[in-house]
Amino acid sequence: MKDPEDEAFEQLALKQGQWEHTSGWRKRQIADAHKPSLEYVEMHYNDTLEQVAVELETKFTQPFGRDTVQSFAAFVRGMKR
Numbered sequence: 197m198k199d200p201e202d203e204a205f206e207q208l209a210l211k212q213g214q215w216e217h218t219s220g221w222r223k224r225q226i227a228d229a230h231k232p233s234l235e236y237v238e239m240h241y242n243d244t245l246e247q248v249a250v251e252l253e254t255k256f257t258q259p260f261g262r263d264t265v266q267s268f269a270a271f272v273r274g275m276k277r
Contacts, residue, residue, distance in 0.1 A: 242276045249273050 198206075205226075249269040256265045 238277075245272055245276050 249272040252265055252269045252272065256268070260268075
């Protein structure tokens with residue numbers, strides 16, 4: 197079933213002269229262009245996990261207690277590659 201966004205992308209494709217297309221292909225093409233590359237994700241994976249651990253340590257101590265938050269942070273840091 198097509199949603200209004202799918203129909204708009206199909207109309208755009210038809211206006212651009214691309215008569216033979218599968219439903220939603222233009223929408224997927226644009227979405228794929230905005231996905232970060234695997235290389236970029238791998239490069240920032242550990243940095244992102246460290247940021248999460250630091251945020252846990254600084255902002256969650258009050259509601260959960262220091263020992264619990266330290267366990268959460270250790271778990272997140274253990275996910276690094």
